[in-house]
Amino acid sequence: MPGMSHARAVALMVLVTLLWSGAGVVSRHLEAARGFEVTFWRSAFNALALLVALPLLRGADLWRSLREGGRALWLSGLCWSVMFTAFMFALTLTSVANVLVTMAIGPLITALFARVFLQHQLPARTWGAIAVAGAGIAWMFGAELQTGAAAGMGVALAVPLAAAVNFTVLQHVSHGSADPDEALGGEAAATPDMLPAVLIGALLSALVTLPLAWPLQASSHDLMLLAGLGVFQLALPCLLVVGLTAVLPAPEIALLGLLEVLFGVLWAWVGAGEVPGPATLSGGLLVLGALVGNELLALAGRHRAGPAR
Structure with a gap:
């Protein structure tokens, strides 16, 4: 992916968000799987x-990378598992809109981490x-916070925090040292392959949630849906986004990732009857406007600088 144009990388990142956004609506059509069992099966199929x-x-x-990947690989794997x-x-604790709106603070955290650490x-x-x-997210957050939603939104908060750490680590590895200690001096190590980190994350997530999910109660219908999530909503887009960190800066990846909020709320509305409130819709328009405006300004800047590669 390092030779990919910026426009193609952005288009591929939009595809990634489309794939990511299907989890909420699919989870609403499960018959018997609940709680940690949903997480276990999705991670196991992933x-x-x-x-x-x-x-x-x-x-x-692959096996050499797992043995010799170093701390960056395992830190990224831990972030994926979280x-x-x-x-x-x-x-399983709150609405799709509440979860996705909470996750949408990711660009703010990622930008801060990229500024401080990179x-x-x-x-x-x-x-x-x-x-x-951020204004759109704050507007949606204040309106969607309901009694009983705090626990689910608190759990969801772990996702943007882990994602910000992960994108920062992946960017650091793509453009610099594989080991944080290398920044202090010494000979730089070879850049590790970070794709196996997604596998590490999936295995850790499945192993941690299996005891909490027992006894397993998923029906064959549930297993089919969760297998689809594991392959197409997790494995494929996560592999793509690791490659995209070599083309797009971490804050831009996180900002484009906000499209998952809009797509996910829309799918849950159309496919599961979870109707978002007026504040969710108006705040979502602000988020979408910010994304489009940022990309249009970036495109105009590249055109002024010279012909696109």
């Missing part, structure tokens, strides 16, 4: 898909887009 895909993509290098576990469990100088347009999106 791990199975990755155990098939990664050896095809990497061959014997994201996988907290997101699906939060959906010394990124963010353009004014990105800060402006984050501010507008």
